[in-house]
Amino acid sequence: MSKYGMYVKFITHDGKREELAHTLLQVAEMMDLVTGCELYVINQSIEDENVLWVTEVWSSKETHQASLSMEDSKDYITASLPLIKHVEKVELQPLGGHGI
Amino acid sequence: MSKYGMYVKFITHDGKREELAHTLLQVAEMMDLVTGCELYVINQSIEDENVLWVTEVWSSKETHQASLSMEDSKDYITASLPLIKHVEKVELQPLGGHGI
Numbered sequence: 001m002s003k004y005g006m007y008v009k010f011i012t013h014d015g016k017r018e019e020l021a022h023t024l025l026q027v028a029e030m031m032d033l034v035t036g037c038e039l040y041v042i043n044q045s046i047e048d049e050n051v052l053w054v055t056e057v058w059s060s061k062e063t064h065q066a067s068l069s070m071e072d073s074k075d076y077i078t079a080s081l082p083l084i085k086h087v088e089k090v091e092l093q094p095l096g097g098h099g100i
Numbered sequence: 101m102s103k104y105g106m107y108v109k110f111i112t113h114d115g116k117r118e119e120l121a122h123t124l125l126q127v128a129e130m131m132d133l134v135t136g137c138e139l140y141v142i143n144q145s146i147e148d149e150n151v152l153w154v155t156e157v158w159s160s161k162e163t164h165q166a167s168l169s170m171e172d173s174k175d176y177i178t179a180s181l182p183l184i185k186h187v188e189k190v191e192l193q194p195l196g197g198h199g200i
Contacts, residue, residue: 005143007107007153021195028197039139039199041157043105043192053107053192055155057141057199092143092153095121097128099139099157099200 003038003100004061005092008054016083017050023080024054027073034070036063038100050085057094103138103200104161105192108154116183117150123180124154127173134170136163138200150185157194 012020024042031040036059045051058064067073094100112120124142131140136159145151158164167173194200 005141005155007155025196031198037198039141039197041105041139041197041200042195044195046191046193053190054197055107090153091146093146095142095144096125097139097141097154098131098137100141 001060001062003094004058004064005039005094006054006056006064007090007092008056009088009090010052010054010084011048011086011088012050012052012083013085014050017044017052020080020083021052023076023083024052027076030070030073031067034063034067036060037067057100101160101162103194104158104164105139105194106154106156106164107190107192108156109188109190110152110154110184111148111186111188112150112152112183113185114150117144117152120180120183121152123176123183124152127176130170130173131167134163134167136160137167157200 021042028040028042031037039055039057041055043053128140128142131137139155139157141155143153
């Protein structure tokens with residue numbers, strides 16, 4: 001079964017990036033306990049002060065799908081919606097490399 | 101000192117993605133021995149059959165900079181240039197999360 005990955009780009013309203021980063025780091029902490037989550041890394045863009053990127057790698061698309069129904073991460077994301085202007089996703093198939 | 105990260109998008113000429121992925125996976129193997137390299141993951145785009153993305157995380161911008169002068173990874177990349185149509189980069193500051 002092949003791994004599944006994503007880059008998720010969050011574009012926030014002006015001045016709201018830090019608040020969203022704080023929330024996403026809390027979600028990332030929960031991922032320590034989630035089956036199949038191999039990477040959930042929060043990054044801020046160096047070029048654009050309203051942009052965060054989340055790097056995700058999952059053992060399969062199924063484990064990622066299952067995580068979407070987790071109540072607590074859903075609550076966090078719903079609470080953050082007022083901070084978020086737009087979300088974009090790049091879907092990936094990780095082939096391998098150093099660190100996963 | 102803050103970590104440094106990048107998403108590097110390689111757009112290949114038609115039918116050349118697999119060959120470039122093979123080369124990048126060899127470069128990734130070398131990163132096991134490179135100081136400060138925490139992540140060097142090769143991904144193929146699910147949407148676009150000519151696109152590869154490399155996810156990089158370094159302990160600092162300096163360790164990344166130092167790696168660019170490594171002869172063997174330079175040789176690999178130079179040998180791959182005929183496969184590559186275009187390269188784009190997203191520069192990131194990793195804030196933390198699960199897996200790094």
